Structure formats: C-alpha cells, structure tokens
Amino acid sequence: MVKAVVGANWGDEGKGKITDMLAKDADIIVRFQGGANAGHTIVNNYGKFALHTLPSGVFYDHTTSIIGNGVALNIPILFEEIKSITDKNVPMPKILVSNRAQIVMPYHILFDQYEEERLGKASFGSTKSGIAPFYSDKYAKIGYQVSELFDEELLKEKVVRTCETKNVLLEHLYHKPLLDPDELLETLHSYRDMVAPYVCDVSLYLWNALKEGKTILLEGQLGTLKDPDHGIYPMVTSSSTLAAYGAIGAGIPAQSIEQVVTVCKAYSSAVGAGAFVSEIFGEEADELRRRGGDGGEFGATTGRPRRMGWFDCVASKYGCRMQGTTDVAFTVLDVLGYLDEIPVCVGYDIDGEVTTEFPVTSRLEKAKPVLKTLPGWKCDIRGIKKYEDLPENCRNYIEFVEKEIGFPITMISNGPGRDDIIYRS
Numbered sequence: 205m206v207k208a209v210v211g212a213n214w215g216d217e218g219k220g221k222i223t224d225m226l227a228k229d230a231d232i233i234v235r236f237q238g239g240a241n242a243g244h245t246i247v248n249n250y251g252k253f254a255l256h257t258l259p260s261g262v263f264y265d266h267t268t269s270i271i272g273n274g275v276a277l278n279i280p281i282l283f284e285e286i287k288s289i290t291d292k293n294v295p296m297p298k299i300l301v302s303n304r305a306q307i308v309m310p311y312h313i314l315f316d317q318y319e320e321e322r323l324g325k326a327s328f329g330s331t332k333s334g335i336a337p338f339y340s341d342k343y344a345k346i347g348y349q350v351s352e353l354f355d356e357e358l359l360k361e362k363v364v365r366t367c368e369t370k371n372v373l374l375e376h377l378y379h380k381p382l383l384d385p386d387e388l389l390e391t392l393h394s395y396r397d398m399v400a401p402y403v404c405d406v407s408l409y410l411w412n413a414l415k416e417g418k419t420i421l422l423e424g425q426l427g428t429l430k431d432p433d434h435g436i437y438p439m440v441t442s443s444s445t446l447a448a449y450g451a452i453g454a455g456i457p458a459q460s461i462e463q464v465v466t467v468c469k470a471y472s473s474a475v476g477a478g479a480f481v482s483e484i485f486g487e488e489a490d491e492l493r494r495r496g497g498d499g500g501e502f503g504a505t506t507g508r509p510r511r512m513g514w515f516d517c518v519a520s521k522y523g524c525r526m527q528g529t530t531d532v533a534f535t536v537l538d539v540l541g542y543l544d545e546i547p548v549c550v551g552y553d554i555d556g557e558v559t560t561e562f563p564v565t566s567r568l569e570k571a572k573p574v575l576k577t578l579p580g581w582k583c584d585i586r587g588i589k590k591y592e593d594l595p596e597n598c599r600n601y602i603e604f605v606e607k608e609i610g611f612p613i614t615m616i617s618n619g620p621g622r623d624d625i626i627y628r629s
C-alpha cells in the first residue's frame with residue numbers, strides 16, 4: 205500500500221519528522237517532486253540532519269530510498285548529502301534514482317541567480333537552486349533525463365544545441381560569461397559516473413513492490429499553498445506539491461495511494477514572497493520565530509528567517525482538501541505553550557465580506573484576517589504520550605482546529621524527536 209506525507213501549508217510543517225517516523229514501518233520511501241530548494245530537518249539517534257534531496261527514510265537500514273522521476277535531481281548535491289550522513293556514522297542507505305528523473309544543470313542555477321538579480325525588488329525570493337529554470341526546460345522539452353547520460357552520441361550533439369540557445373540569453377539579456385559545450389559534456393560525464401550505480405527503472409521496481417505487498421511512503425516537499433496550480437501563483441514552486449502528483453512523480457497507479465497524511469503546523473510560517481493573511485510582525489513575530497520549530501524558524505536550506513503568523517483555518521482547510529487528506533498530523537504544538545491567549549484566523553475579510561473558502565491570488569491579496577482568540581495552556585506539553593493527558597485548553601485548541609478544517613487530526617507532534625508523537629483515533 206502507498207501512503208503520502210504532504211504539507212497543508214507553505215512548507216516547513218514538519219513533514220521530515222513525520223516521514224522519518226512513518227518510515228519505521230515502510231519498505232520504500234520516494235521523493236516525487238521538488239529539488240534541493242527546500243529542506244527537511246530530522247532529529248534522531250544519529251544527530252540532527254538537514255536533508256534537501258535524500259528522502260527522510262535514509263536513517264533506517266530496512267528501507268530503500270528513491271529519487272523519483274518528478275524530482276529536480278542535483279547530482280553533486282545528492283552525493284554531498286550522502287557523504288554528510290555517512291560521515292556522521294549513518295550506514296550507507298540503499299538508494300535508487302529513476303532513469304527518468306531529469307538533471308539540474310549548473311546553468312539552471314546560474315539562470316536562477318541571474319534572473320533574481322535582474323528582477324531586483326520584483327524577485328520571487330527564489331532559493332537560487334535552479335528549480336524554476338530546471339522545470340521550464342523540462343516542459344520546454346530541452347531537459348536532460350538521467351537515461352540520456354548513457355547515450356554519448358546524443359549527449360555530444362545535445363550540449364551544442366543547449367549552448368546555442370542558452371548563450372543568446374547569457375550574452376544579450378544577462379551579459380554574463382558564455383557556456384562551452386566541451387565543458388558541459390565533461391560535467392555530464394562526471395554526473396554519469398556518480399549516478400551510474402543507482403540508476404533504476406523506478407516505476408517497474410515500485411510496480412513489483414506493490415505486487416509483493418510492500419509499503420511505500422511518498423514524501424512531498426513544501427505544501428499545498430506552493431502548488432503551481434492550486435497555490436498562491438505566481439509565488440509558488442515549479443512542481444506540484446499535491447499527493448495526487450505522487451502517482452506521476454513516482455510512477456505508480458493513482459488508485460494505489462490509500463492514505464494521505466497531511467502535515468499541518470499549529471501556527472503558520474512561510475518563506476519567500478506572497479500573500480500571507482495571518483502574518484504577524486514585530487516582537488510578537490520575533491518571539492514565535494525564536495521559540496518555533498526546533499531552535500527557531502529559519503530556513504533549512506538558506507538560513508533565512510521565516511515569516512510568522514497565527515494558525516490559518518481558511519488556508520489549512522483548503523490545504524487539506526486539495527491533498528485528499530485521510531489523516532492530519534498536527535505538529536509543533538508544544539511551541540505554543542508560552543502564550544496566554546492564542547489567536548487563530550477563522551475567516552478572510554475581502555472587501556467587507558467574510559469568507560472561509562481560500563480565494564485566488566488577486567482576492568487573497570486583499571484579504572484581512574478575522575481572528576478568534578482561544579485560551580492558552582501555559583505549560584510544556586513535551587513528553588506527554590496520551591491525548592487525555594494534554595491540558596484541557598490544549599485539547600480544545602486541537603478540537604477547534606479539527607472542526608474548522610474538517611479533517612481528522614489523528615497525530616499530534618509535541619516535540620522534534622521521533623517519539624514525540626501522540627496518536628489519536
């Protein structure tokens with residue numbers, strides 16, 4: 205059976221921790237979209253790790269970790285990451301890379317930087333990992349598939365074509381150094397040698413695994429609101445963040461995804477530009493940012509301070525609906541223990557009308573939060589294992605959110621560790 209772990213919000217909900225936890229009972233963990241532009245932070249018995257490309261299951265020796273065809277594969281980063289975990293005594297994970305995954309090229313990263321530079325103040329707040337130029341090329345059908353690394357004739361001819369088109373922009377739009385086909389070919393040879401031992405017909409591998417009754421976890425990156433179709437376009441990422449896309453980005457039948465665990469954070473945070481209705485500022489935001497996550501809300505890839513806000517029922521209800529949620533994992537609840545009162549956004553006021561349905565971007569930008577204040581619980585809830593043992597105001601907060609979003613909260617995360625979890629039926 206297949207389970208997906210995805211985000212309801214803007215990312216950084218704690219998917220890494222939930223995947224790492226669920227990976228204990230899984231055989232295979234697959235990354236199906238995105239690239240090294242976002243990261244998961246995982247705390248376990250080996251230490252604390254920031255993963256950008258590797259699936260969060262790499263810390264178990266019974267699992268196979270797969271980079272699916274939907275991923276933007278940065279080959280040098282993949283290998284640096286493998287080294288960073290084996291250097292900390294994690295056993296070498298079993299890794300497979302889809303022969304249909306496409307490769308993030310050095311020029312994708314350059315174009316990402318140059319374009320953000322060119323846009324200046326109007327930039328997207330890209331992490332400059334090359335993701336948008338990568339997916340643009342993929343859909344313009346000028347990308348490089350892993351399988352192509354092993355076709356020398358094709359490569360030799362393709363690097364020349366690539367340099368011709370890219371150099372027009374480099375010369376006339378960006379005024380930057382030009383690409384050289386021989387150098388590019390050499391880079392691709394080094395990528396081929398690095399990735400060769402791991403290349404696999406992943407969809408066939410997963411098909412056989414499903415027939416054998418194996419458990420497969422799909423690990424999403426970012427969250428619903430960053431989906432290119434259903435998110436806050438254009439301030440979105442370039443590949444779909446929805447569980448449904450897991451079928452495509454891994455290469456499995458759509459109906460095989462039986463469980464969708466949508467990770468939803470007990471307050472809001474976002475990186476990059478774009479509308480963020482329940483955002484807070486000043487000392488109130490600084491304090492939540494300082495106390496948030498595990499050691500503060502700062503980007504796992506960039507170290508940038510995250511934008512902070514109260515829990516947004518409107519965005520999260522939509523976020524869960526679009527994922528096809530069967531279970532909500534409600535995370536980082538322990539962080540809110542310092543507050544006397546906890547504001548929650550329960551509606552959007554748009555031109556004087558209140559709605560609880562998440563609107564398109566042009567209307568979202570006009571939305572003002574309608575806040576309701578719930579009483580805090582004023583204590584540390586870490587270490588609690590049973591739902592009944594949570595303070596009453598804490599249970600009320602969970603049950604209030606559950607009612608507003610309309611999906612069952614079956615897991616509550618009250619700390620960054622693997623075992624900081626409360627199951628609720």
Ligand code: GDP
Nearest residue numbers: 216217218219220244245497498536617619620
């Ligand atoms: P992801 O991209 O969705 O995996 O999220 P991140 O890893 O970027 O952010 C989650 C952060 O919160 C990480 O630093 C986690 O270690 C931490 N975290 C996850 N769950 C909890 C929790 O329940 N409580 C606390 N305090 N931290 C958590």
